[in-house]
Amino acid sequence: MVRHLRPPFPCLLLALCLLLTARIAAQPQTSWTVTPLPVFELHSGFWINLHHTLYQEARQRRASTSRDANAAKPAPSAKTVLAGKGPLTEPEQKAWDDAVAYYAANYANKDLLFTTELIQLKDQLGDFEDCDELSGRKRKFCDAGLPPNLTQVLEAAAPVYRAHLWPEHDQANRRWILQVAPLVREQGVGLSERLADIYQTRWPHEKIRVDVVSYANWAGAYTTVDPLRVTISSLDPRNQGPQALEVLFHEGSHGIAEQVQTAIIRECRQRDKPIPRDLWHALVFYTTGEVIRTVLTSSPASQGDKSNGVAKNEYSAYAVREGLYQRGWKNYLELLQRFWQPYLDGKATFDDAIARMVSSL
Protein backbone atom coordinates (compact mmCIF):
# COMPACT_ATOMS: atom_id res chain seq x y z
CA MET A 1 0.00 0.00 0.00
CA VAL A 2 2.78 2.41 0.85
CA ARG A 3 5.53 2.31 -1.67
CA HIS A 4 8.85 1.83 0.02
CA LEU A 5 11.21 4.07 -1.84
CA ARG A 6 14.37 5.72 -0.79
CA PRO A 7 14.75 9.33 -1.86
CA PRO A 8 17.47 9.94 -4.42
CA PHE A 9 19.63 11.83 -1.97
CA PRO A 10 21.32 10.78 1.19
CA CYS A 11 19.56 11.43 4.46
CA LEU A 12 21.72 13.85 6.28
CA LEU A 13 23.29 12.46 9.32
CA LEU A 14 22.56 13.90 12.69
CA ALA A 15 25.61 12.64 14.41
CA LEU A 16 26.99 15.29 16.65
CA CYS A 17 30.10 16.60 18.17
CA LEU A 18 30.49 18.33 21.47
CA LEU A 19 31.31 21.56 19.68
CA LEU A 20 27.63 21.91 18.97
CA THR A 21 26.60 22.21 22.55
CA ALA A 22 26.21 25.95 22.23
CA ARG A 23 22.66 26.76 21.31
CA ILE A 24 20.47 24.14 19.75
CA ALA A 25 18.29 26.14 17.46
CA ALA A 26 15.30 24.43 15.93
CA GLN A 27 15.48 24.35 12.18
CA PRO A 28 13.12 23.17 9.50
CA GLN A 29 13.92 20.02 7.58
CA THR A 30 17.57 20.73 6.99
CA SER A 31 19.67 18.57 9.23
CA TRP A 32 22.52 19.91 11.34
CA THR A 33 25.17 17.55 11.21
CA VAL A 34 28.56 16.67 11.78
CA THR A 35 31.10 14.20 12.85
CA PRO A 36 29.45 10.87 12.27
CA LEU A 37 29.04 8.59 15.26
CA PRO A 38 30.03 4.95 15.11
CA VAL A 39 27.38 2.20 15.08
CA PHE A 40 24.28 4.40 14.98
CA GLU A 41 23.05 7.32 12.93
CA LEU A 42 20.71 9.52 14.88
CA HIS A 43 18.01 11.57 13.20
CA SER A 44 15.49 14.17 14.28
CA GLY A 45 13.14 14.14 11.31
CA PHE A 46 10.11 16.38 10.85
CA TRP A 47 7.60 14.00 9.24
CA ILE A 48 8.28 11.02 11.45
CA ASN A 49 7.84 13.26 14.50
CA LEU A 50 4.57 14.63 13.15
CA HIS A 51 3.40 11.07 12.45
CA HIS A 52 4.09 9.84 15.99
CA THR A 53 2.56 12.99 17.50
CA LEU A 54 -0.66 12.51 15.53
CA TYR A 55 -0.73 8.82 16.41
CA GLN A 56 -0.32 9.61 20.08
CA GLU A 57 -3.00 12.27 20.01
CA ALA A 58 -5.42 9.98 18.17
CA ARG A 59 -4.82 7.26 20.79
CA GLN A 60 -5.40 9.74 23.60
CA ARG A 61 -8.64 10.91 22.05
CA ARG A 62 -9.82 7.36 21.52
CA ALA A 63 -8.98 6.41 25.11
CA SER A 64 -10.75 9.44 26.53
CA THR A 65 -13.78 8.84 24.33
CA SER A 66 -14.09 5.21 25.40
CA ARG A 67 -13.61 6.15 29.09
CA ASP A 68 -16.39 8.67 28.74
CA ALA A 69 -18.61 6.13 26.98
CA ASN A 70 -18.03 3.63 29.79
CA ALA A 71 -18.83 6.26 32.38
CA ALA A 72 -21.97 7.17 30.42
CA LYS A 73 -21.08 10.83 30.64
CA PRO A 74 -20.95 13.32 27.82
CA ALA A 75 -17.43 13.47 26.38
CA PRO A 76 -15.50 16.57 27.36
CA SER A 77 -13.28 18.01 24.67
CA ALA A 78 -10.22 15.79 24.43
CA LYS A 79 -7.02 17.03 25.98
CA THR A 80 -4.63 17.50 23.13
CA VAL A 81 -0.88 17.71 22.88
CA LEU A 82 -1.42 21.18 21.44
CA ALA A 83 -3.20 22.36 24.57
CA GLY A 84 -1.35 25.28 26.11
CA LYS A 85 0.80 25.85 23.03
CA GLY A 86 -0.75 29.16 22.19
CA PRO A 87 -3.99 29.89 20.41
CA LEU A 88 -4.56 28.22 17.09
CA THR A 89 -6.34 30.03 14.32
CA GLU A 90 -9.57 28.47 13.14
CA PRO A 91 -8.03 26.98 9.97
CA GLU A 92 -5.09 25.65 12.01
CA GLN A 93 -7.42 24.02 14.50
CA LYS A 94 -9.42 22.46 11.71
CA ALA A 95 -6.37 21.09 9.88
CA TRP A 96 -5.08 19.61 13.12
CA ASP A 97 -8.43 18.14 14.14
CA ASP A 98 -8.88 16.61 10.69
CA ALA A 99 -5.45 15.00 10.90
CA VAL A 100 -6.13 13.59 14.35
CA ALA A 101 -9.51 12.32 13.18
CA TYR A 102 -7.82 10.62 10.20
CA TYR A 103 -5.31 8.95 12.48
CA ALA A 104 -8.07 7.96 14.92
CA ALA A 105 -10.06 6.33 12.13
CA ASN A 106 -7.17 4.61 10.36
CA TYR A 107 -4.30 3.96 12.74
CA ALA A 108 -5.14 4.47 16.42
CA ASN A 109 -6.28 0.87 16.90
CA LYS A 110 -3.17 -0.52 15.22
CA ASP A 111 0.16 -1.21 16.90
CA LEU A 112 3.19 0.71 15.67
CA LEU A 113 5.41 -2.31 16.17
CA PHE A 114 3.28 -5.08 14.72
CA THR A 115 1.41 -3.47 11.82
CA THR A 116 3.20 -3.68 8.48
CA GLU A 117 1.32 -0.65 7.17
CA LEU A 118 2.51 1.50 10.08
CA ILE A 119 6.07 0.20 9.90
CA GLN A 120 6.33 1.04 6.20
CA LEU A 121 4.75 4.43 6.73
CA LYS A 122 7.18 5.26 9.54
CA ASP A 123 10.18 4.21 7.45
CA GLN A 124 8.91 6.18 4.51
CA LEU A 125 8.40 9.35 6.53
CA GLY A 126 11.89 8.95 7.99
CA ASP A 127 13.37 8.72 4.50
CA PHE A 128 11.67 11.94 3.43
CA GLU A 129 12.89 14.02 6.36
CA ASP A 130 14.68 16.47 4.08
CA CYS A 131 11.55 17.25 2.06
CA ASP A 132 9.14 19.99 3.03
CA GLU A 133 6.32 18.26 1.19
CA LEU A 134 5.28 14.67 0.52
CA SER A 135 3.33 15.07 -2.71
CA GLY A 136 6.20 15.96 -5.05
CA ARG A 137 4.30 19.00 -6.34
CA LYS A 138 7.27 21.32 -5.90
CA ARG A 139 10.07 18.81 -6.17
CA LYS A 140 9.51 15.53 -7.98
CA PHE A 141 11.81 13.56 -5.70
CA CYS A 142 9.66 14.58 -2.73
CA ASP A 143 6.80 12.40 -3.90
CA ALA A 144 6.65 9.92 -1.04
CA GLY A 145 4.10 7.76 -2.81
CA LEU A 146 1.71 7.73 0.14
CA PRO A 147 -2.05 7.31 -0.28
CA PRO A 148 -3.41 10.70 -1.53
CA ASN A 149 -5.68 11.22 1.50
CA LEU A 150 -2.83 10.70 3.90
CA THR A 151 -0.52 13.01 1.95
CA GLN A 152 -3.19 15.69 2.08
CA VAL A 153 -3.77 15.24 5.81
CA LEU A 154 -0.06 15.36 6.66
CA GLU A 155 0.69 18.33 4.43
CA ALA A 156 -2.25 20.25 5.94
CA ALA A 157 -1.19 19.45 9.52
CA ALA A 158 2.49 20.20 8.84
CA PRO A 159 2.35 24.03 9.13
CA VAL A 160 0.42 23.74 12.39
CA TYR A 161 2.93 21.29 13.82
CA ARG A 162 5.85 23.36 12.56
CA ALA A 163 4.50 26.53 14.16
CA HIS A 164 3.38 25.15 17.52
CA LEU A 165 5.19 21.95 18.47
CA TRP A 166 8.08 21.04 16.20
CA PRO A 167 10.58 23.60 17.55
CA GLU A 168 10.18 22.19 21.02
CA HIS A 169 10.19 18.56 19.87
CA ASP A 170 13.20 19.04 17.61
CA GLN A 171 15.10 20.75 20.38
CA ALA A 172 14.33 17.91 22.81
CA ASN A 173 15.46 15.37 20.20
CA ARG A 174 18.71 17.20 19.58
CA ARG A 175 19.34 17.59 23.28
CA TRP A 176 18.88 13.84 23.68
CA ILE A 177 21.26 13.14 20.82
CA LEU A 178 23.87 15.52 22.22
CA GLN A 179 23.66 13.86 25.57
CA VAL A 180 24.20 10.33 24.33
CA ALA A 181 26.68 11.14 21.54
CA PRO A 182 29.89 11.24 23.64
CA LEU A 183 29.17 7.81 25.11
CA VAL A 184 28.37 6.34 21.71
CA ARG A 185 31.53 7.85 20.31
CA GLU A 186 33.64 6.51 23.13
CA GLN A 187 32.02 3.12 23.72
CA GLY A 188 29.91 2.34 20.67
CA VAL A 189 32.28 0.13 18.73
CA GLY A 190 33.36 -1.85 21.78
CA LEU A 191 29.79 -2.37 22.92
CA SER A 192 28.60 -3.49 19.51
CA GLU A 193 31.45 -6.01 19.26
CA ARG A 194 30.88 -7.31 22.76
CA LEU A 195 27.14 -7.78 22.18
CA ALA A 196 27.66 -9.42 18.79
CA ASP A 197 30.14 -11.81 20.44
CA ILE A 198 27.66 -12.67 23.16
CA TYR A 199 24.92 -13.41 20.63
CA GLN A 200 27.41 -15.28 18.43
CA THR A 201 26.78 -13.17 15.41
CA ARG A 202 27.99 -9.97 13.75
CA TRP A 203 26.77 -6.48 14.46
CA PRO A 204 25.13 -5.08 11.29
CA HIS A 205 27.72 -3.73 8.90
CA GLU A 206 25.72 -0.57 8.18
CA LYS A 207 25.02 1.93 10.89
CA ILE A 208 21.64 1.43 12.49
CA ARG A 209 19.29 4.29 11.78
CA VAL A 210 17.69 5.71 14.93
CA ASP A 211 14.78 8.11 14.64
CA VAL A 212 14.58 10.24 17.75
CA VAL A 213 11.01 11.40 18.26
CA SER A 214 9.06 13.20 20.95
CA TYR A 215 6.72 10.23 21.37
CA ALA A 216 7.59 6.70 20.28
CA ASN A 217 5.16 4.08 21.60
CA TRP A 218 3.92 2.83 24.98
CA ALA A 219 7.34 1.34 25.69
CA GLY A 220 9.22 4.56 24.94
CA ALA A 221 11.19 2.90 22.13
CA TYR A 222 10.71 0.20 19.53
CA THR A 223 12.62 -1.51 16.76
CA THR A 224 11.49 -2.82 13.42
CA VAL A 225 13.51 -5.07 11.12
CA ASP A 226 14.03 -5.28 7.34
CA PRO A 227 15.27 -2.61 7.36
CA LEU A 228 16.52 -2.54 10.93
CA ARG A 229 15.43 0.79 12.40
CA VAL A 230 15.05 2.07 15.93
CA THR A 231 12.57 4.69 17.13
CA ILE A 232 13.28 6.29 20.53
CA SER A 233 11.35 8.91 22.47
CA SER A 234 13.47 11.85 23.57
CA LEU A 235 10.90 12.94 26.15
CA ASP A 236 10.24 9.60 27.83
CA PRO A 237 11.64 9.75 31.39
CA ARG A 238 12.85 6.13 31.07
CA ASN A 239 15.26 7.09 28.29
CA GLN A 240 17.19 9.85 30.02
CA GLY A 241 20.71 10.20 31.43
CA PRO A 242 23.12 7.30 31.07
CA GLN A 243 20.15 5.00 30.47
CA ALA A 244 19.90 6.49 26.99
CA LEU A 245 22.92 4.41 26.01
CA GLU A 246 21.31 1.23 27.32
CA VAL A 247 18.08 1.94 25.45
CA LEU A 248 20.04 2.45 22.21
CA PHE A 249 21.92 -0.82 22.56
CA HIS A 250 18.92 -2.75 23.84
CA GLU A 251 16.97 -1.70 20.77
CA GLY A 252 19.93 -2.37 18.47
CA SER A 253 20.23 -5.85 20.01
CA HIS A 254 16.78 -6.68 18.67
CA GLY A 255 18.51 -6.91 15.32
CA ILE A 256 21.11 -9.47 16.45
CA ALA A 257 19.45 -11.64 19.10
CA GLU A 258 17.86 -14.11 16.74
CA GLN A 259 20.31 -16.86 17.71
CA VAL A 260 19.02 -16.66 21.27
CA GLN A 261 15.42 -17.16 20.20
CA THR A 262 16.39 -20.02 17.90
CA ALA A 263 18.42 -21.74 20.61
CA ILE A 264 15.65 -21.40 23.21
CA ILE A 265 13.09 -22.83 20.81
CA ARG A 266 15.40 -25.70 19.86
CA GLU A 267 16.08 -26.63 23.48
CA CYS A 268 12.38 -26.47 24.33
CA ARG A 269 11.46 -28.75 21.45
CA GLN A 270 14.12 -31.26 22.42
CA ARG A 271 12.67 -31.39 25.92
CA ASP A 272 9.06 -31.24 24.82
CA LYS A 273 8.52 -28.07 26.83
CA PRO A 274 6.33 -25.10 25.96
CA ILE A 275 8.34 -22.19 24.57
CA PRO A 276 8.53 -19.57 27.32
CA ARG A 277 7.11 -16.28 26.26
CA ASP A 278 9.60 -13.44 26.60
CA LEU A 279 12.54 -15.40 27.99
CA TRP A 280 14.63 -14.24 25.03
CA HIS A 281 13.53 -10.64 25.67
CA ALA A 282 14.35 -10.86 29.38
CA LEU A 283 17.75 -12.23 28.32
CA VAL A 284 18.32 -9.26 26.00
CA PHE A 285 17.36 -6.83 28.78
CA TYR A 286 19.64 -8.61 31.24
CA THR A 287 22.57 -8.80 28.84
CA THR A 288 22.45 -5.18 27.69
CA GLY A 289 22.06 -4.03 31.29
CA GLU A 290 25.11 -6.01 32.44
CA VAL A 291 27.30 -4.99 29.52
CA ILE A 292 26.36 -1.31 29.81
CA ARG A 293 26.82 -1.31 33.58
CA THR A 294 30.35 -2.61 33.20
CA VAL A 295 31.17 0.05 30.64
CA LEU A 296 29.47 3.01 32.31
CA THR A 297 31.04 2.49 35.68
CA SER A 298 34.46 2.88 34.09
CA SER A 299 33.76 5.32 31.28
CA PRO A 300 35.59 8.67 31.19
CA ALA A 301 32.71 10.12 29.14
CA SER A 302 30.25 9.18 31.84
CA GLN A 303 32.54 10.29 34.67
CA GLY A 304 33.37 13.59 33.04
CA ASP A 305 29.81 14.76 32.85
CA LYS A 306 27.82 15.05 36.04
CA SER A 307 24.54 14.38 34.27
CA ASN A 308 26.01 11.13 32.98
CA GLY A 309 28.11 10.48 36.05
CA VAL A 310 27.81 6.95 37.29
CA ALA A 311 29.75 5.92 40.33
CA LYS A 312 31.13 2.42 40.44
CA ASN A 313 28.42 -0.23 40.83
CA GLU A 314 25.76 2.44 40.95
CA TYR A 315 24.30 1.97 37.50
CA SER A 316 20.91 0.38 37.69
CA ALA A 317 19.94 -1.57 34.57
CA TYR A 318 16.71 -0.62 32.80
CA ALA A 319 14.88 -3.85 33.68
CA VAL A 320 15.77 -3.47 37.36
CA ARG A 321 14.92 0.22 37.52
CA GLU A 322 11.61 -0.19 35.72
CA GLY A 323 10.65 -3.27 37.75
CA LEU A 324 10.35 -5.60 34.73
CA TYR A 325 11.57 -8.62 36.69
CA GLN A 326 8.96 -7.95 39.36
CA ARG A 327 6.23 -7.97 36.75
CA GLY A 328 6.28 -11.65 35.86
CA TRP A 329 9.96 -12.15 35.03
CA LYS A 330 11.25 -13.03 38.51
CA ASN A 331 11.78 -16.64 37.54
CA TYR A 332 13.67 -15.54 34.42
CA LEU A 333 15.98 -13.29 36.45
CA GLU A 334 16.98 -16.23 38.66
CA LEU A 335 17.70 -18.38 35.60
CA LEU A 336 19.71 -15.62 33.96
CA GLN A 337 21.79 -14.99 37.06
CA ARG A 338 22.41 -18.70 37.57
CA PHE A 339 23.07 -19.91 34.05
CA TRP A 340 23.52 -16.95 31.68
CA GLN A 341 25.81 -14.84 33.85
CA PRO A 342 28.51 -17.58 33.87
CA TYR A 343 28.44 -17.43 30.07
CA LEU A 344 28.88 -13.63 30.19
CA ASP A 345 31.79 -14.20 32.59
CA GLY A 346 33.43 -16.63 30.16
CA LYS A 347 32.82 -19.64 32.41
CA ALA A 348 30.25 -21.48 30.28
CA THR A 349 29.40 -21.88 26.61
CA PHE A 350 26.43 -20.26 24.87
CA ASP A 351 24.80 -23.63 24.16
CA ASP A 352 25.28 -24.89 27.71
CA ALA A 353 23.89 -21.71 29.22
CA ILE A 354 20.74 -21.84 27.10
CA ALA A 355 20.31 -25.59 27.64
CA ARG A 356 20.58 -25.21 31.40
CA MET A 357 18.14 -22.33 31.49
CA VAL A 358 15.58 -24.25 29.48
CA SER A 359 15.98 -27.46 31.47
CA SER A 360 15.37 -25.51 34.69
CA LEU A 361 12.16 -23.93 33.45
Ligand SMILES: [Zn+2]
Ligand atom coordinates in the same frame (compact mmCIF):
# COMPACT_ATOMS: atom_id res chain seq x y z
ZN1 LIG B 1 13.18 -4.95 23.62
